[in-house]
Amino acid sequence: MRPHFLYAVMGVCLLALSAQNAFAETGRITNLVSPPKADSLASPLVFRTIQTSTEPDLSGFASPPLGRVGLDTYIRSGHGIYDVPVSLFINPDLQAQFDIPLVSNSESPGLKVGDTMFSVKYRTDVDTNYDAYFIFTAKFPTGEPESHSGTGSYDFSFTHKSIIKCGGYRTTLMAGITIPPPFDFWVMDNGVVYAPTVAYMAATERAFSSTGFSAGIKAAGLHAFSSRINSELQKNALTTIDLIPEVTYRFSERGMAVAGIVVPVFTEYDLPGASNRRDVMINLSVSSYF
Numbered sequence: 001m002r003p004h005f006l007y008a009v010m011g012v013c014l015l016a017l018s019a020q021n022a023f024a025e026t027g028r029i030t031n032l033v034s035p036p037k038a039d040s041l042a043s044p045l046v047f048r049t050i051q052t053s054t055e056p057d058l059s060g061f062a063s064p065p066l067g068r069v070g071l072d073t074y075i076r077s078g079h080g081i082y083d084v085p086v087s088l089f090i091n092p093d094l095q096a097q098f099d100i101p102l103v104s105n106s107e108s109p110g111l112k113v114g115d116t117m118f119s120v121k122y123r124t125d126v127d128t129n130y131d132a133y134f135i136f137t138a139k140f141p142t143g144e145p146e147s148h149s150g151t152g153s154y155d156f157s158f159t160h161k162s163i164i165k166c167g168g169y170r171t172t173l174m175a176g177i178t179i180p181p182p183f184d185f186w187v188m189d190n191g192v193v194y195a196p197t198v199a200y201m202a203a204t205e206r207a208f209s210s211t212g213f214s215a216g217i218k219a220a221g222l223h224a225f226s227s228r229i230n231s232e233l234q235k236n237a238l239t240t241i242d243l244i245p246e247v248t249y250r251f252s253e254r255g256m257a258v259a260g261i262v263v264p265v266f267t268e269y270d271l272p273g274a275s276n277r278r279d280v281m282i283n284l285s286v287s288s289y290f
Helices: 003-022 045-051
Strands: 067-076 079-091 094-105 108-113 117-127 130-139 155-166 169-179 185-187 190-193 197-208 213-224 238-252 255-269 281-289
Touching (some): 045 079, 045 130, 045 169
Antiparallel strands (some): 094 108, 155 169, 169 197, 255 281
């Protein structure tokens, strides 16, 4: 086991324990922060679009790309995320990315701008069979909490990915944490303090070089600690685990498409009387590198 990933896991665990100690006992519940269905909390933007995405293998490119433009969609019953990522490769190991998500849901008709994100990603090429990625993401409250297209707060995410290559297989281990600022955001006349979220993933994929296809499966999970409203703790902690089979197709020298299914296998939502049921989510993505 490479030390980078172990250090990342240890750091996430220490931050998570500190966060857990900072949020104590029960409080009242509002539908804004504690919706009656776990689905509403189980797909935070950073978790889906940054942390559980598989880093593409760009080794087959004739020359290093300068950037990427794409469309990443995540669709389930009554809800959809349509994310437009724009990346700039500052050098082969450093890139900056800006994500503009559009969100649709059954609570509010039409497409609305969600919380935008800015990420910086640094890759260390340790050797030919191992890469390590360090990712910092800032999320901005450009979405509207009232229409469920945003959280109304800033937050910051730290993610580490270790990629181990063996033959035609690539295995990815991910650990990450999302930390909101520890002060109130005023949402619908309530002072809201969102709690940290811990994320983790193990994934493997197999490339079939002669066809342009690769296939893989991910096991991804998150734990969101309970939030506070007007200094009172909410019973809305959430733990989920998903299995995500997906297929990637390289349709041109610098074009890729991904199709996946997010299958919920475990959900524990602390809210009394709430539904643990989560719907299957479809992921369709396309990227063009330039």
